[in-house]
Amino acid sequence: MSSVLLKSLKLAEIDLENSVNGLGRLDGVTVVESVGHCEQHGEYKKWSRKLAVLSSIKTETVCPKCAKNRVDLIKQQIDDELKQTKNLEIDRLMSLANITPRFKNCTFENYYPPNPSAEKNLRLCRAFADKWLDRLKNGGGMVMIGSPGTGKNHLAVSIVKTVIEKHQHSAVITSVNKIIREFRSTWGSNSAKSETDVINHFSTPQLLVIDEVGVQYGTNSEQMIIFEIINTRYEQMRPTILISNETRERLAEIIGERVIDRMRDGGGVEIVFNWESYRQ
Ligand SMILES: Nc1ncnc2c1ncn2[C@@H]1O[C@H](COP(=O)(O)OP(=O)(O)OP(=O)(O)O)[C@@H](O)[C@H]1O
Ligand SMILES: [Mg+2]
Ligand SMILES: [Zn+2]
Numbered sequence: 001m002s003s004v005l006l007k008s009l010k011l012a013e014i015d016l017e018n019s020v021n022g023l024g025r026l027d028g029v030t031v032v033e034s035v036g037h038c039e040q041h042g043e044y045k046k047w048s049r050k051l052a053v054l055s056s057i058k059t060e061t062v063c064p065k066c067a068k069n070r071v072d073l074i075k076q077q078i079d080d081e082l083k084q085t086k087n088l089e090i091d092r093l094m095s096l097a098n099i100t101p102r103f104k105n106c107t108f109e110n111y112y113p114p115n116p117s118a119e120k121n122l123r124l125c126r127a128f129a130d131k132w133l134d135r136l137k138n139g140g141g142m143v144m145i146g147s148p149g150t151g152k153n154h155l156a157v158s159i160v161k162t163v164i165e166k167h168q169h170s171a172v173i174t175s176v177n178k179i180i181r182e183f184r185s186t187w188g189s190n191s192a193k194s195e196t197d198v199i200n201h202f203s204t205p206q207l208l209v210i211d212e213v214g215v216q217y218g219t220n221s222e223q224m225i226i227f228e229i230i231n232t233r234y235e236q237m238r239p240t241i242l243i244s245n246e247t248r249e250r251l252a253e254i255i256g257e258r259v260i261d262r263m264r265d266g267g268g269v270e271i272v273f274n275w276e277s278y279r280q
Pocket of ligand 3: 038039040041042063064065066067
């Protein structure tokens with residue numbers, strides 16, 4: 001917020017206050033009342049401060065209606081500036097969120113639950129987004145498991161968009177494969193990034209969605225990496241959403257009971273998507 005605008009507002013508010021309530025008396029100064037004339041609003045009561053000795057006018061109140069308009073105008077300018085700053089921040093966060101074109105328009109409103117389970121999942125995802133600040137306070141995450149084409153990504157994207165648009169918090173979608181790839185890229189001897197950099201990178205966003213958990217269950221070190229990221233986030237009370245096509249039992253085997261345990265903490269939720277694909 002520009003300090004110039006805030007200063008102008010303060011001055012305009014003083015002018016308005018004086019134009020309505022008059023000027024206070026000061027030592028060596030007299031206050032005279034007269035009738036002022038505004039070209040726009042006609043006559044108004046005017047106060048003038050005159051130096052007792054020289055009788056020169058020091059301060060004069062202005063038309064109260066004009067003063068009010070000026071205050072409103074500056075408030076509007078401040079409001080516009082705040083909105084503009086907010087929109088720029090939303091654009092910046094959205095460009096970092098990795099929402100692919102296919103999911104760009106996905107929202108809670110255009111998710112049409114085909115059955116009561118889907119309805120419940122929609123409700124839980126909405127609640128996750130609506131109670132985002134509580135989530136952040138308690139660090140609770142979410143596990144979305146189930147069959148293909150049932151809208152897991154659709155709803156995860158809707159949560160990400162809500163977090164960004166309503167709170168201007170950072171929210172990022174990634175996948176296990178992308179994380180592993182980032183990790184492997186640090187192994188070359190001329191890599192500028194370290195493994196810690198990668199862990200920090202994925203621990204920074206306030207919300208992280210990790211997709212395709214279990215698609216390519218690799219080595220123990222890969223399991224370690226995922227654990228490191230989820231654990232770092234867990235310790236910093238940053239919610240994580242995991243998406244997987246695996247069953248609950250299989251997922252626990254893949255990423256380890258410890259991870260699942262952390263996902264459950266802080267009011268974490270687990271939702272299952274088991275119905276036919278929405279894809280044709
Ligand atoms: N109930 C629904 N209402 C509206 N669109 C839906 C619904 N379910 C899925 N879709 C749409 O179908 C497509 C597939 O959904 P999505 O990618 O979210 O499924 P998924 O569960 O992540 O699948 P996969 O496990 O294969 O990754 C998307 O374009 C999504 O917007
Ligand atoms: Mg998906
Ligand atoms: Zn006026």
